[in-house]
Amino acid sequence: MPVNLTHAEMFAPSHNLSMKPSISKIIVLAATVLSTLLAPQWTATGIAQTSQECFDCHADPDLVKDDPGGKEISMYVDEKSYEASVHSRLQCVLCHSDILDLPHSEEGLRTVRCSSCHLEEATQFLDSIHQRSLRRGDVFAPDCKDCHGKHAILSHKDPNSRTFRGNVLNVCGACHEGIREQYEKSYHGWLVAGGNKKAPTCYDCHYSHRIMLVEGKPYRIGVVNQCGHCHKKYYETFSDTFHGKMTALGEVIGAKCFDCHGSHNIFPVRDIRSTIHKQNLLNTCRKCHQDAPENLITYITHADIHSPRFPVLYYTNIAMVALLIGTFSFFGIHSILWLNRLTVDWASRYFFRKRK
Numbered sequence: 001m002p003v004n005l006t007h008a009e010m011f012a013p014s015h016n017l018s019m020k021p022s023i024s025k026i027i028v029l030a031a032t033v034l035s036t037l038l039a040p041q042w043t044a045t046g047i048a049q050t051s052q053e054c055f056d057c058h059a060d061p062d063l064v065k066d067d068p069g070g071k072e073i074s075m076y077v078d079e080k081s082y083e084a085s086v087h088s089r090l091q092c093v094l095c096h097s098d099i100l101d102l103p104h105s106e107e108g109l110r111t112v113r114c115s116s117c118h119l120e121e122a123t124q125f126l127d128s129i130h131q132r133s134l135r136r137g138d139v140f141a142p143d144c145k146d147c148h149g150k151h152a153i154l155s156h157k158d159p160n161s162r163t164f165r166g167n168v169l170n171v172c173g174a175c176h177e178g179i180r181e182q183y184e185k186s187y188h189g190w191l192v193a194g195g196n197k198k199a200p201t202c203y204d205c206h207y208s209h210r211i212m213l214v215e216g217k218p219y220r221i222g223v224v225n226q227c228g229h230c231h232k233k234y235y236e237t238f239s240d241t242f243h244g245k246m247t248a249l250g251e252v253i254g255a256k257c258f259d260c261h262g263s264h265n266i267f268p269v270r271d272i273r274s275t276i277h278k279q280n281l282l283n284t285c286r287k288c289h290q291d292a293p294e295n296l297i298t299y300i301t302h303a304d305i306h307s308p309r310f311p312v313l314y315y316t317n318i319a320m321v322a323l324l325i326g327t328f329s330f331f332g333i334h335s336i337l338w339l340n341r342l343t344v345d346w347a348s349r350y351f352f353r354k355r356k
């Protein structure tokens with residue numbers, strides 16, 4: 001698994017990644033098989049214990065531990081939600097792998113490393129802004145369990161999962177509160193709240209594990225493709241413009257989708273809150289074209305010559321095509337007649353000479 005992903009890999013749809021069989025999948029599978037097969041032997045040899053033995057104590061809702069500050073931390077693990085989770089078939093000790101005996105040590109247990117089984121996601125996470133913040137000692141940055149939980153983890157396809165499309169806003173919003181609020185009011189956010197599966201949520205534009213600094217060039221150029229995945233026609237017409245060509249060349253200063261439309265505050269053009277509403281459009285352009293004259297906004301970004309929505313372009317195009325076809329037809333017919341004439345000419349001269 002390459003750590004330095006290329007641009008294309010970085011912006012390939014994330015859900016395709018989980019489709020192909022990978023080392024990660026094999027490890028996950030092996031863990032399940034091992035866990036199921038070896039459970040009785042482990043108990044017999046006394047190397048480690050089954051989940052049931054752990055639950056003997058940890059299914060007690062009153063089991064607590066005192067933290068150094070004297071506060072009580074619950075040591076309770078809910079058996080029901082554990083059994084319903086994706087890890088139900090795992091023995092506890094596969095994650096708490098430093099517990100080798102019971103009663104276990106009360107001090108110095110290692111933190112769980114999800115990466116030992118989920119190599120693929122862990123590798124993607126390695127270079128993310130969240131992981132880099134963790135390495136810097138930022139206690140506010142999330143690790144695996146902050147987004148997924150600990151003992152009740154579900155697949156993102158499960159509507160009860162924290163990472164389910166419709167619930168992700170709560171996961172990210174727990175820390176990015178302001179953005180979540182703004183996003184919920186936006187058109188995309190409104191669609192997501194209504195259960196629209198095609199509308200984007202946080203990870204469609206940022207990913208879940210490869211989250212990048214938004215000021216960086218890879219993000220600013222790459223996110224244009226993300227918008228483009230869902231808005232193909234607009235992406236194509238944008239690509240024909242000067243701004244689009246600059247973006248294709250990897251130039252960040254040209255206008256990209258979010259420079260004109262916003263990012264967490266996107267609305268249809270008819271909505272007065274939209275940055276491209278006719279009342280706001282000039283200001284939007286003037287972010288970069290400071291002294292732009294008012295008529296700059298007559299410029300059409302998504303000009304489509306095949307759509308009657310743009311009458312001038314549409315009919316000019318038809319006229320040009322008609323002219324082209326007309327010209328070629330005229331010369332075509334002309335040439336055929338000319339050829340005909342030449343043939344007749346040549347034939348009559350030939351026969352005339354023969355008779356003489």
Ligand code: HEC
Binds near residue numbers: 054058075099102103
């Ligand atoms: C005899 C009861 C008992 C059994 C059996 C037991 N535990 Fe515990 N466990 C405790 C107690 C009590 C604590 C709180 C320790 C303390 O106060 O520091 C604890 C704490 C923990 C912690 C948190 C440690 C920390 O530093 O925060 C983990 C993880 C844990 N147990 C996992 C397990 C696993 C996995 C099993 C099964 C292999 C298991 N326990 C079996 C009683 C038990």
Ligand code: HEC
Binds near residue numbers: 075091092112145151
């Ligand atoms: C998928 C991995 C995974 C499995 C399987 C797992 N745990 Fe945990 N457990 C964690 C994580 C993550 C934490 C948070 C602390 C850390 O990062 O080490 C944790 C913490 C704990 C704690 C400390 C209290 C808390 O909630 O933070 C206890 C007690 C505990 N686990 C018991 C168990 C028991 C009992 C089982 C089996 C029924 C089990 N765990 C299975 C991942 C796991």
Ligand code: HEC
Binds near residue numbers: 114150
């Ligand atoms: C001992 C290996 C192991 C460890 C450690 C582990 N997992 Fe898992 N994980 C699995 C297995 C096995 C599955 C079930 C895969 C399946 O059903 O296809 C799974 C499934 C998942 C899924 C659902 C995947 C899907 O495609 O539905 C998520 C999310 C997940 N784990 C997150 C975590 C997190 C977060 C941690 C750390 C707290 C962790 N895992 C630790 C083995 C592990």
Ligand code: HEC
Binds near residue numbers: 018142146
């Ligand atoms: C910032 C939040 C966040 C962090 C941190 C995070 N994840 Fe995820 N993870 C998600 C979301 C959201 C999804 C579901 C969408 C997707 O597949 O991209 C997901 C999907 C997954 C899946 C696929 C499961 C499925 O439901 O199909 C696995 C496995 C997984 N994460 C493991 C991990 C591991 C291991 C770590 C730590 C190295 C981690 N995640 C860190 C948010 C996070």
Ligand code: HEC
Binds near residue numbers: 173200204215223262
């Ligand atoms: C439609 C695509 C899209 C969606 C959906 C989206 N973002 Fe963004 N986000 C962007 C873009 C583009 C930027 C960069 C904007 C800029 O620099 O002007 C950005 C910037 C950010 C930033 C850094 C800048 C800041 O304002 O602090 C964070 C943090 C962020 N997004 C989090 C989120 C969260 C959390 C969600 C879900 C509630 C989310 N994003 C949903 C496209 C999106």
Ligand code: HEC
Binds near residue numbers: 130133143147212
């Ligand atoms: C536990 C809190 C927490 C959670 C949960 C969380 N983040 Fe973050 N996020 C942070 C912190 C802390 C930073 C680093 C801020 C910094 O250093 O500028 C950050 C940085 C970011 C950035 C880069 C911001 C920039 O300035 O370029 C983006 C984008 C982002 N997060 C998106 C998300 C998304 C999307 C999710 C959900 C899948 C999410 N975050 C979940 C805490 C969190």
Ligand code: HEC
Binds near residue numbers: 201263266269
């Ligand atoms: C996961 C897919 C997805 C992504 C990614 C996405 N959008 Fe959308 N967007 C939609 C859907 C679905 C609609 C609703 C379309 C409709 O109502 O016909 C929409 C609506 C819009 C609208 C309102 C106009 C309309 O057609 O109704 C604008 C403007 C827009 N998106 C711009 C963007 C921009 C800019 C980005 C990137 C920063 C982006 N979108 C990313 C799916 C997406």
Ligand code: HEC
Binds near residue numbers: 224234269
């Ligand atoms: C230079 C500014 C600018 C850039 C860059 C830009 N757009 Fe637009 N976009 C507009 C304007 C102005 C409109 C409204 C007029 C129209 O429909 O042509 C619009 C309309 C749209 C609409 C339809 C809105 C509606 O309510 O009907 C969508 C969707 C859209 N753009 C998506 C994108 C995507 C995706 C990108 C990037 C690939 C992008 N735009 C880049 C200015 C821009």
Ligand code: HEC
Binds near residue numbers: 242253254
């Ligand atoms: C993020 C900054 C940014 C925004 C916002 C932006 N542009 Fe541009 N635009 C540029 C840059 C950079 C160039 C290339 C250098 C130049 O000619 O000034 C450019 C070039 C152009 C050109 C071609 C100029 C030429 O010399 O051929 C037109 C036309 C244009 N922009 C129109 C617009 C319109 C209309 C808007 C608002 C809907 C807009 N731009 C918004 C950055 C931006």
